[in-house]
Amino acid sequence: MGEFRQNLPILxxxxxMMNKIMVLHGPNLNLLGRREPQIYGTCTLNEINQKxxxxxxxxxxxxxxxxxxxxxxxxxxxxxxxxxxxxxxxFNPAAxxxxxxxxxxxxxxxxxxxxxxxISNIYSREPFRQHSYFSDIAKxxxxxxxxxxxxxxxxxxxxxxxxxx
Numbered sequence: 001m002g003e004f005r006q007n008l009p010i011l012x013x014x015x016x017m018m019n020k021i022m023v024l025h026g027p028n029l030n031l032l033g034r035r036e037p038q039i040y041g042t043c044t045l046n047e048i049n050q051k052x053x054x055x056x057x058x059x060x061x062x063x064x065x066x067x068x069x070x071x072x073x074x075x076x077x078x079x080x081x082x083x084x085x086x087x088x089x090x091f092n093p094a095a096x097x098x099x100x101x102x103x104x105x106x107x108x109x110x111x112x113x114x115x116x117x118x119i120s121n122i123y124s125r126e127p128f129r130q131h132s133y134f135s136d137i138a139k140x141x142x143x144x145x146x147x148x149x150x151x152x153x154x155x156x157x158x159x160x161x162x163x164x165x
């Protein structure tokens with residue numbers, strides 16, 4: 001790692017440790033590429049994760065990606081983010097957007113900044129999908145820009161790190 005680290009901008013280190021980003025994907029996103037492509041497109045979750053990993057590595061950031069259909073697993077991962085000293089979370093809560101006070105409470109408890117991402121525009125969908133339990137506590141929200149929203153969220157984090165250097 002020493003040689004690799006020497007080539008990275010100093011701004012991507014926090015107290016000598018590489019800044020880490022966590023990407024969390026909520027329920028049913030494991031079916032991306034096959035599930036309602038007219039709404040969610042044809043890109044798979046694996047392709048999204050590969051693109052984000054490459055983007056993060058190019059910027060000198062560590063990144064981990066996790067998907068679960070289970071609320072308690074997402075909550076556990078959010079709790080782990082505190083121990084792992086995650087700098088920021090990119091989070092697509094999917095259907096939990098509209099239902100999970102428990103995930104909201106977990107995000108508030110760890111107080112790690114996060115960017116909420118939605119592939120579809122939740123505000124142009126059914127009325128029950130137009131409320132988010134996360135938007136008011138998120139650092140920012142990206143909705144309706146397809147899978148590009150994930151890239152834009154990571155771009156925002158990279159830009160913030162560059163400005164704070």
